[in-house]
Amino acid sequence: MLEKLFQLKSNHTTIRREIVAGCTTFMTLSYIIFVQPFFLKETGMDPGAVMVATCISSAGACFLMAFLTNYPVALAPGMGINTYFVYEICLGLGLQWEYALGIVFMSGMLFVILSFVGLRAAVMNALPSSLHNAIAVGIGAFIAFIGLRMSGIITSHPATFVTLGDIQSKPVLISIFGILIILTLMAHRVRGAMLLGILATAIVSIIFGIAKFEGIVAVPPSIEPTFFKLRFPNLLKIVELIPYIFFFFSVDMFDSIGTLTATGHEADLHEDGKLSKGRQALLTDAIGSVGGACLGTSTVTCYIESASGIAEGGRTGLTTIITGILMLGALFFNPLISIVGGGYQPQGSPIPLYPIIGPALIVVGGLMLKDLVNINWDDFTEAIPAALTVVMMPLAFSITEGIAFGFISMSFLKIVTGRSKDVNPMVHYFAIFFVAVYMRDLIL
DSSP: OHHHHHOTTTTTOOHHHHHHHHHHHHHHHTTHHHHHHHHHGGGTOOHHHHHHHHHHHHHHHHHHHHHHHOOOOOEEEOTTHHHIIIIIIITTTOOOHHHHHHHHHHHHHHHHHHHHTTHHHHHHHHSOHHHHHHHHHHHHHHHHHHHHHHHTSEEEETTTEEEEOOTTSHHHHHHHHHHHHHHHHHHTTOTTHHHHHHHHHHHHHHHTTSSOOOOSOOOOOOSTTTTTOOOOOOHHHHHHHHHHHHHHHHHHHHHHHHHHHHHHHHHTOEETTEETTHHHHHHHHHHHHHHHHHHTOSOEEEOTTHHHHHHTTOOSHHHHHHHHHHHHHTTTSHHHHHHHHSOBOOTTOSSOBOTTTHHHHHHHHHHGGGGGGGSOTTOHHHHHHHHHHHHHHHHHTOHHHHHHHHHHHHHHHHHHTTOGGGSOHHHHHHHHHHHHHHTHHHHO
């Protein structure tokens, strides 16, 4: 049955490999189970209900992705856009969280409509080869940067923006241990190296008091406080909120395009340079956002941490099914999952560290840099946009910003060199779109 559903043999994988990959993906994105309620409670939302909504919406989107596309790409509420939901929409505009969920729902419905007509897939397929590869590399650098920050190996600095963290601190030493374990296992071609490394790091974290064992099973909280509590502003207010609705739409659109492009490269899902089921994948992303808003969480999107499972050999939707099942299991095994996904807050640190997850993300990000060799560095009009895409993703802490700078610079260089027809017209259209977004205050 599994062979018929997921075509394991034709994708050169096995049930065991897919299970290990699914577990690895879950481990590396499990932090969202704890981070999402932490952020959204600032709006007055019930954190227990948000946790349940996060797990259920993620699982549902994962199952949909598996059966519609057979891709090993997991989904969950997006980091970054959740902070925009809290600090810009709710606290900044003074909008109640119920109306903010209504905005997420409306942007999600816009995603669904445009996915059905194929616009989002057309944008993804219009990407030139150099930008395809640059996006994969940029996301790799972004993942590695996130891992380094989660591990405490790098930290913020008022003068230099980032600097080396406290190498002698226990979280950083444990993170370095995790990196070394994973690399050693990979060097010896041990299957499940990433997952084994995460588990070994978790054990060491417990021994040294960085993580705490607080039980195995717990009764899930009620979802009732957020379930279908979304509300819609009146027509006049909706007109005022159009820029914010469009922001949610554009960020999710280009984040998901970037993630699918990168993971597609890693899992070898492209056919003639295109994702054959890109349209279905983007539709899944859109439906996930609508479902998440109904349950009580911010925008659900494709997760770059899926690359960790792909690095373990995940090639089909069975990987995503396993991740989804574990998301549902997290509702009942919350104390156990918190060992891996829960953060450690050092004294004096403004944000928690994740020394168990960080090492896996650092290694995965490093492996994704291999596509640098596929960029045409001899062509100035291809090399500069690719370089800007790669650099801007980690530095701006946004996949969307990296793609934006790639589109704008490529369109500009092709036009000024008289080679505007070398690229799909969509590149020029979206370059204008991004320029308009950046200049919106001057335009309005």
